[in-house]
Amino acid sequence: MREKSELTKLAVSATLHCLTGCAIGEVLGMVIGTALGWSNGATVALSIVLAFFFGYSLTIRPVLRSGVPFGQAVRVALAADTVSIAVMEIVDNAVMLGIPGAMEAGLTSWLFWASLAFSLAVAFVVTVPVNRWLISRGRGHAVVHEHHSHH
Known part of the structure; x- marks a missing residue:
């Protein structure tokens, strides 16, 4: 039971x-x-590119600090985060696009911000079991933890 609890944590x-x-x-x-009045497709594409950029960056930075060369740190980040970020991005963008008027609401609208917060919360809930499954098989963030234990 404790092992399952630790895996979930x-x-x-x-x-x-x-x-x-x-x-x-x-x-x-x-x-x-x-803000720039882009189409939904262009806005979502930019959001996805930036989500992957910042997601990978947050993993690469501490791996680099542990003395790992840049190329290897990039490979660790790709192995650790790709599935998790992809699932999160599919879910949060689908939710955002699925809420009527959310994308068109504008930056001063509570609908825009509430929809964005809700979409990220739903993505979190959906992604936890995905990460749990990956980690239980030595994949996903287990790669980062395994990597740190060897350095």
């Missing part, structure tokens, strides 16, 4: 880490795209 921690990078990129992308 690790999955929640990994998902919070992922959510941080995704939220930075997602919010920044939605704000830029909305």
Whole structure:
């Protein structure tokens, strides 16, 4: 029982880490795209690119600090975060696009911000079991933890 609890705690921690990078990129992308009057597709594309950029960056930085060369740190981040970020981005953008008027609401609208917060919360809930499954198989954020234990 304790092992399952520890696995769940690790999955929640990994998902919070992922959510941080995704939220930075997602919010920044939605704000830029909305402020510039871009189409939903262009705004979502920018949000996804920025979510991956910030998500990977938050993993690469501490791995680099542990003395790992840049190329290897990038490979660790790709292995650790790609599935988690992808799931989170699919879910939060689908939710955002699915809420009537959310994308068109504008930056001063409570609908825009509430929808964005809700979409990220739903993405978190959906991604925790994905990360739990990955970690239980030595994948996802387990790669980062395994890597740190060897350095």
